[in-house]
Amino acid sequence: MTFATIAIIGLGLQGGSIGLAVREYLPEARTTGYDINPAHRARAAERRLVDTVCDSAAEAVRQADLVIFCVPPGAMGIAAEQIRAALPAHTLVSDVGSSKEAIAKALGEALPDHLVIPAHPVAGTENSGPDAGFAHLFRNRWCIVTPPDKVDMLKLSELVAFWEALGANVEIMTPAHHDLVLAVTSHLPHLIAYTIVGTASDLEDVTQGEVIKYSAGGFRDFTRIAASDPTMWRDVFLSNREAVLTMLQRFTEDLTALQRAIRVGDADTLFDQFTRTRAIRRSIIEEGQDDSRPDFGRGDHEAAKNP
Ligand SMILES: NC(=O)C1=CN([C@@H]2O[C@H](COP(=O)(O)OP(=O)(O)OC[C@H]3O[C@@H](n4cnc5c(N)ncnc54)[C@H](O)[C@@H]3O)[C@@H](O)[C@H]2O)C=CC1
């Protein structure tokens, strides 16, 4: 890994976790950071998320070998424009955004003279801001890298080595394929969670508080997902519109099939579907991708207080 100085733009969950992970796993690298929110900059400095918290994005990137944008998807283009004049010619530009085609386009247009290799660590929690980050977020998680057709292979291998050093398993794919896969594995589940929690809340008048009172099991899991950052998720759906709409269409058809099975009393269809999905859950756990492990989703300081 040959990035001596790494600049992180956006010091929330992702940016903070990268800063802390670099200090733990790549201690020889120097980190600089910038966040548009002054309160986030102050908190980032208190938590030492990066070695140097800068007062401008330009200052943060001036000596960087790698810049990683960790801002909401809709802010990537604006954030990139702010560093254009200060960015050294050799600097590799990357990001961690949850959608890839639209972000690759925005970054490429804002920084036409630089190599941009987008990436997406498929690792996160419902928490956001500078208190949310923790060094082990990426351990044993996938990081999907979506290089452009014409890419400097040395720079690509350096970015792959960077994410592997932080503990991630790296997969390479096209931005379009990434967006289709993540639409079904991540974006649609969030949309469903936002919907079901909203629907249940709308029913509060009828149920007189019972939704909250009896929110055991399944509903509680949905409320965790539905607590995710509104700005980020607004931007995810708007930046991955086509793939999400395609998957939503498929989902609606499958939901209607189950609705029919319930209405006509088709026990076999219900049982077969639930048996199939149970096997999927078990295979995810066998692959070690189980988020219910005790330390996951909490900052290290939090995990230490409540082991
Ligand atoms: N939350 C999650 O679980 C995951 C998020 N991502 C992606 O990572 C990116 C960041 O997400 P989080 O870290 O969760 O969000 P966050 O809300 O924790 O942090 C984003 C930070 O960016 C700052 N910011 C906004 N506009 C800016 C600008 N123009 N310049 C500088 N700073 C700016 C905000 O003040 C905030 O501190 C998003 O693109 C998201 O799609 C990727 C994987 C997982």
Ligand SMILES: O=C(O)C(=O)Cc1ccc(O)cc1
């Ligand atoms: O908290 C959860 O369950 C998540 O799904 C986290 C997450 C959110 C967005 C991503 O792009 C990747 C991972």
